[in-house]
Amino acid sequence: MKPVIALVGRPNVGKSTLFNRLTRSRDAIVADFAGLTRDRHYGNGKQGKHEYIVIDTGGFEPTAESGIYKEMAKQTRQAVAEADVVIFVVDARGGVSAQDHDIGNYLRRLGKPCVLAANKAEGMHDGQQLVEFFELGLGEVHAVSAAHGQGVRTLVDLALAPLNLPDEPEEAADGEPGVIRLAVAGRPNVGKSTLINTWLGEERLVAFDMPGTTRDAISVPFERHGQRFELIDTAGLRRRGKVFEAIEKFSVVKTLQAIEGANVVLLLLDATQGVTDQDAHIAGYILESGRAVVVAINKWDAVDAYQRELVQRSIETRLPFLKFAALHFISAKKRQGIGPLWGAIAQAHKAAMCKMSTPVLTRLLLEAVQFQSPKRSGMFRPKMRYAHQGGMNPPIIVIHGNSLEHVTETYKRFLEGRFRKEFDLTGTPLRIEMRTSANPFADKSDR
Numbered sequence: 453m454k455p456v457i458a459l460v461g462r463p464n465v466g467k468s469t470l471f472n473r474l475t476r477s478r479d480a481i482v483a484d485f486a487g488l489t490r491d492r493h494y495g496n497g498k499q500g501k502h503e504y505i506v507i508d509t510g511g512f513e514p515t516a517e518s519g520i521y522k523e524m525a526k527q528t529r530q531a532v533a534e535a536d537v538v539i540f541v542v543d544a545r546g547g548v549s550a551q552d553h554d555i556g557n558y559l560r561r562l563g564k565p566c567v568l569a570a571n572k573a574e575g576m577h578d579g580q581q582l583v584e585f586f587e588l589g590l591g592e593v594h595a596v597s598a599a600h601g602q603g604v605r606t607l608v609d610l611a612l613a614p615l616n617l618p619d620e621p622e623e624a625a626d627g628e629p630g631v632i633r634l635a636v637a638g639r640p641n642v643g644k645s646t647l648i649n650t651w652l653g654e655e656r657l658v659a660f661d662m663p664g665t666t667r668d669a670i671s672v673p674f675e676r677h678g679q680r681f682e683l684i685d686t687a688g689l690r691r692r693g694k695v696f697e698a699i700e701k702f703s704v705v706k707t708l709q710a711i712e713g714a715n716v717v718l719l720l721l722d723a724t725q726g727v728t729d730q731d732a733h734i735a736g737y738i739l740e741s742g743r744a745v746v747v748a749i750n751k752w753d754a755v756d757a758y759q760r761e762l763v764q765r766s767i768e769t770r771l772p773f774l775k776f777a778a779l780h781f782i783s784a785k786k787r788q789g790i791g792p793l794w795g796a797i798a799q800a801h802k803a804a805m806c807k808m809s810t811p812v813l814t815r816l817l818l819e820a821v822q823f824q825s826p827k828r829s830g831m832f833r834p835k836m837r838y839a840h841q842g843g844m845n846p847p848i849i850v851i852h853g854n855s856l857e858h859v860t861e862t863y864k865r866f867l868e869g870r871f872r873k874e875f876d877l878t879g880t881p882l883r884i885e886m887r888t889s890a891n892p893f894a895d896k897s898d899r
Contacts, residue, residue: 453709454496455615456505457608458535460528460559462551463511465543466571470598471495471508474608494708499608502617505705507531513551514558534705537565537611540590544570548584556588565614569607570595632801635684635714637707637738639730642722643750647784648672648683676794684710711737715845716744716800716879718793719774723751723759723781727766735771742846744800744880745777748793752781776872778879800879804845808875813839813849820870829858837889846881856886 457474459467475495493508509531510524532538540559542552559566570582573595585593594610596603636644652674674681711717717738721731738745749763760781767779778796782789817839826834835854842848849871864884872882 454503454505454712455536455612455617456507456534456705457497457611458507458509458528458531458538459541460509460512460532460538460555461541462513462543462549462555465541465546466598467541468493468508470539470541470569470571470596470604471506473598473601473604474506494705497608499605499612502612504608504612505708507535512555514554532559532562532564535564536615537567539567539569539607539611540588541569541571542585542588544573544576544582544595546572548587552585552588556590560589565611566590567607567611568593571598573597574600574602631680631682632716632797633682633684633714634716634718634797635710635743636718636720637711637734638720639722639728639734642720643784644720647718647720647748647750647782647790650784650787650790651683679798684714708737711743712741714743715804716746716797718797719745719747719777721747721749721763721767723749723755723763726763727770729770732770735774739773739881742881742883744804744846745774746780746793746796746800746879747771747774747777748780748782750782750784753783753786753788776878776880776882796879799876803875803877804847804880806844806847806875806877806880808841808847808849808871810838810840812874813841813871816870816874817851817867820867824863824866826859826863829855832858834859842885846883847875847877848883848885850885850887852887852889854889856888859886 459471461467471493474497476497477495495506495508497504497506509528511521512528513521513525516522516525538559540555542548568585568588568590570585570593573582574597576582576595582593582595594603594607596607598604636648638644652672672683674683719731719735719738721727735745735747747767749767752760755763778799780789780793780796782793784790817836821836826836832855834856836851836856837853839849839851842850851867868882868884871877871884
């Protein structure tokens with residue numbers, strides 16, 4: 453499991469800037485005024501061999517009793533509860549405030565590992581300027597500049613040090629040899645626990661007609677026709693602004709970790725509600741994680757012909773990026789259509805672990821180029837020479853040649869269709885990487 457780091461502090465101390473630095477992204481909006489971030493924001497980071505999940509939070513006011521600041525404080529408390537370690541961000545230039553003391557008192561009472569980071573410390577060579585932050589009672593103060601990247605690597609090392617992580621990262625997706633890790637993911641109350649109970653033939657998991665019944669990622673061993681599975685029932689993913697109950701505080705992180713640790717993810721949708729924005733958000737995370745996926749529409753027996761047509765149209769419009777995934781219509785409660793799911797799951801796992809030989813890939817590539825050449829860019833036309841497999845789960849195809857940086861996304865999709873058809877890659881994402889050969893004469897001037 454990836455460790456979780458929460459960024460906590462009062463408004464406008466640079467938490468979102470630090471979040472973007474840790475995740476090497478621009479996912480968190482940054483501006484020079486307070487209160488911009490309100491919900492929790494999750495991202496993936498990596499330093500050396502260690503990967504982690506980082507949570508950006510809004511400005512924390514532990515004593516807020518009403519209004520938006522009370523709801524923001526709830527979000528921050530949940531982030532702290534989910535985290536393995538907290539980075540308390542303060543403003544090195546603004547000095548210690550009463551709000552910093554309130555946050556410091558709250559963190560000390562929790563007793564969770566905490567690192568104190570004084571942000572905006574660029575140009576502060578005199579450590580005496582940070583002495584006042586020792587009165588917060590959280591130990592040593594670490595000067596950083598999130599905007600300039602100064603001291604950030606050291607800060608992450610200090611945050612991960614108390615967790616005693618192994619030198620070698622865990623291969624979570626591999627698991628026990630011969631066992632397929634299957635995660636069932638979806639919004640609350642779409643029937644995830646009911647489906648697993650139907651598979652098992654017993655009331656192994658609590659199933660109740662109320663969103664949020666499952667609070668954790670539950671793992672259950674299962675064997676079918678000689679194939680062993682590890683079924684993972686995840687807590688439903690809600691919009692971050694809707695997750696207020698303290699008892700749900702671990703749901704989001706546990707679900708994200710379960711998806712990343714799975715071999716195959718069964719994305720369960722609700723036919724009575726159609727495909728929502730949150731369904732698309734979960735599907736996007738599965739795709740980003742590179743997991744093989746099967747899509748199942750549950751409660752198909754509860755909708756009429758008109759509603760079924762609307763659901764099928766919404767899948768085409770909202771989930772076009774999952775066209776490679778098998779689609780099944782089921783009723784977990786009435787045990788309808790759940791048998792064929794196993795074939796789709798096995799096919800998705802087989803496709804994710806598919807081995808593709810270099811000669812076959814190169815032949816397919818050259819045949820595709822002969823059928824339709826990539827578009828010319830200025831004076832240059834991309835020249836593709838050969839292809840080989842660069843990884844599995846998800847499969848990665850690496851193409852070598854010249855001027856490949858000019859290959860369009862449309863042409864990549866054309867190549868992807870050819871590769872998918874040849875190797876029957878139903879149910880798994882496929883990533884294509886272009887590697888341009890270096891020009892040996894690029895640095896030599898004409899004479």
